[in-house]
Amino acid sequence: MLSYLRIITLLIIVPTVMSCQSPSEELPSSAIESKIDSLIRLMTIEEKVNMIHASSAFTGGGVERLGIPELITSDGPHGVRHEHGRDWAKDENVYDSSTYLPTGTALAATWNTELGYKFGTVLGSEANFRGKDIILGPGFNIIRSPLNGRNFEYLTEDPYLNSRLVVGYIKGVQEHDVAACAKHYIANTYEYEREYVDVKMDERTMREIYLPAYISAVQEGEVLAVMAAYNKFNGTYCAHSKYLLDDILKGELGFEGLVMSDWNAVKGTEAAYVGMDLEMGTDLAIGTEDYGKFHMGDTVVGLVEEGKLDESILDDKVRRILRVMFQINKFGDRKKGQYNTPEHQRTAREIANESITLLKNQDVLPLKKELNKLAVIGGNATWKHAGAGGSSQVKAYYEITPLEGIENTLAESTEIVFSPGYGIGKNGQATDEMIAEAVANVSSADAAIYIGGWVRGYTDEWDDNVFDAENVDKPDMFLPFGQDKLINAILKANPNTIIVIMGGGPTDMRAWESNAKGIVQAWYPGMEGGNAIAAVLFGDVNPSGKLPMTFPAKLEDSPAHSISSYPNENLLIDHKEGIFVGYRHFDTREIEPMFPFGHGLSYTSFEYSDLAISRNEGQVTVSLQVSNTGSVQGGEVVQLYVKDMESSLERPEQELKEFSKLFIEPGASVMVEFKLDSSAFKYFKEGEGWILEPGDFEIRVGSSSRDIRLKEILTL
Numbered sequence: 001m002l003s004y005l006r007i008i009t010l011l012i013i014v015p016t017v018m019s020c021q022s023p024s025e026e027l028p029s030s031a032i033e034s035k036i037d038s039l040i041r042l043m044t045i046e047e048k049v050n051m052i053h054a055s056s057a058f059t060g061g062g063v064e065r066l067g068i069p070e071l072i073t074s075d076g077p078h079g080v081r082h083e084h085g086r087d088w089a090k091d092e093n094v095y096d097s098s099t100y101l102p103t104g105t106a107l108a109a110t111w112n113t114e115l116g117y118k119f120g121t122v123l124g125s126e127a128n129f130r131g132k133d134i135i136l137g138p139g140f141n142i143i144r145s146p147l148n149g150r151n152f153e154y155l156t157e158d159p160y161l162n163s164r165l166v167v168g169y170i171k172g173v174q175e176h177d178v179a180a181c182a183k184h185y186i187a188n189t190y191e192y193e194r195e196y197v198d199v200k201m202d203e204r205t206m207r208e209i210y211l212p213a214y215i216s217a218v219q220e221g222e223v224l225a226v227m228a229a230y231n232k233f234n235g236t237y238c239a240h241s242k243y244l245l246d247d248i249l250k251g252e253l254g255f256e257g258l259v260m261s262d263w264n265a266v267k268g269t270e271a272a273y274v275g276m277d278l279e280m281g282t283d284l285a286i287g288t289e290d291y292g293k294f295h296m297g298d299t300v301v302g303l304v305e306e307g308k309l310d311e312s313i314l315d316d317k318v319r320r321i322l323r324v325m326f327q328i329n330k331f332g333d334r335k336k337g338q339y340n341t342p343e344h345q346r347t348a349r350e351i352a353n354e355s356i357t358l359l360k361n362q363d364v365l366p367l368k369k370e371l372n373k374l375a376v377i378g379g380n381a382t383w384k385h386a387g388a389g390g391s392s393q394v395k396a397y398y399e400i401t402p403l404e405g406i407e408n409t410l411a412e413s414t415e416i417v418f419s420p421g422y423g424i425g426k427n428g429q430a431t432d433e434m435i436a437e438a439v440a441n442v443s444s445a446d447a448a449i450y451i452g453g454w455v456r457g458y459t460d461e462w463d464d465n466v467f468d469a470e471n472v473d474k475p476d477m478f479l480p481f482g483q484d485k486l487i488n489a490i491l492k493a494n495p496n497t498i499i500v501i502m503g504g505g506p507t508d509m510r511a512w513e514s515n516a517k518g519i520v521q522a523w524y525p526g527m528e529g530g531n532a533i534a535a536v537l538f539g540d541v542n543p544s545g546k547l548p549m550t551f552p553a554k555l556e557d558s559p560a561h562s563i564s565s566y567p568n569e570n571l572l573i574d575h576k577e578g579i580f581v582g583y584r585h586f587d588t589r590e591i592e593p594m595f596p597f598g599h600g601l602s603y604t605s606f607e608y609s610d611l612a613i614s615r616n617e618g619q620v621t622v623s624l625q626v627s628n629t630g631s632v633q634g635g636e637v638v639q640l641y642v643k644d645m646e647s648s649l650e651r652p653e654q655e656l657k658e659f660s661k662l663f664i665e666p667g668a669s670v671m672v673e674f675k676l677d678s679s680a681f682k683y684f685k686e687g688e689g690w691i692l693e694p695g696d697f698e699i700r701v702g703s704s705s706r707d708i709r710l711k712e713i714l715t716l
């Protein structure tokens, strides 16, 4: 029974607290904090505890008595997932088909931070329209192993590219009164036994490779939510880690938003004592809908009442959740999102266009459109990916397949013959009959395009998952469904066949790469992907994508598999490679990749000249001229790497420290200028922090990590 005083307070304070704020009158943080203070003062312990754990599959608890609604979350990182009911049952007959954006590695392959922002604006606007408070993205775990089932959702192997791309994405989302959620914190870089593996790494590796993108997400992107990963980190669950959540994230980085767990990632009430603010998941409530059973549920009420858990710790969790609610104007007249607009689809297309990466071109691309007969081979030419792959699935408003894109591009007069060549699914194979049909079609055509690669698995009937998907990793880097044999057969029939590979990461191409003259990496390019692939193949778009991760020739060359243990049967994933992830390993150990980090060709050519380096106090300015020496407009990603010529601790051969994507008209030149501060030259030394050792540094600028065009020594 509420005391008389409480009722009066409610009548006075709650309306005041919940008074509408229009986005234009953004409340100063002091006003928000005092409103939060008022609410917390009114809450019972039970009500506070109700706020810090899930109340259904995708919601966090509210306090109805005080007018505090539930917090509503939704996947995923490249499109707003379909409606789940409160218990995972798909809501039928609801308007929940969304804009399906290119997935993470496709966005990263654009190397275009402005597109990162545009990506975020689409995602934020659609999440807002669908009534979501938090969209569960961006996911930006470092791409450490080529086999990680979720590489397609993430961005890159390089911490600097990672850091630059997440900022725009987060700002784009949060401009629509929706919180972005940086995930999965930290080092969840494989799916193998993800809820139980223990990641071991030293502090230098964490700070130089895995933490930078979180620093920029928090301090530049001002991300409002962070999701703690399933795995352990140096022996402690991420969701239970004082070091990760309090010391680093909330302490050192100054994160003021909320930390949620991955679903069911909280494994005990000890999480309540550290910076875990919101326990998500449903395992503990399945069938009972009693979310009080959560580790951070009823038990916490008792701990606080018995003085075993200081109420101030509980209050801080509630404060952070309420702070996010205020910052997305949940109590105010929120901005209005849009959904499935032509503009959103144009953005999806723009990103797809710039993501397509031309890996090899021996004068076979672009193809002429004037063809009598075109053979299109490969199950991926007609396969749709959006709805699979796990939590990042999207019920796409539409998804243009590569075959449809090609049909949209060519005149009616061109005869297009299609052969799948291989079956996709549990026992999908390139049978002899399918290969024979494909070879016959290729042999009788003027040109041939192969669309193959990986698919986003898994659907229920596929238990032997060899695809890009959550919860499992690939067994190897070889294309599934017997594609290598098929590719060689059609290349023998027509050596000019263009090979297009879709997928989230590297493929072992050794079986056929030397026979192919044209190879294109198409990633998972979203709902407009088919049109973008066709536009690049037929020259309507000049490819400008660059690899955001190394494509090893073979898996054994990858540091995660040659130096380290992956996966390790005793659930220990020891990152023995340390900072030597990706090209840092290949370049330092002088291992030839199939295609290097930062690689991507164009239909035009670029010349680099006039490199000039100057210093002014703590800043180094690097300028150069880039000219388009070809005949068509093109996009070039100018990459700047730094090599420390001599250091007391071993450092990588080179490290990406700046980049810029430029579109240059044929015959034109552009002056590029980079400003480097001391951080571009430092490395982390345990016990001493970030160190700048005076001496010589080589500044390298180029079109990829292995295509350095100009370099000069700078002495600091």
Ligand code: GLC
Binding pocket: 075, 136, 183, 262, 263, 391
């Ligand atoms: C999943 C994923 C996470 C997702 C969440 C909700 O297990 O790891 O990325 O956002 O649960 O579906």
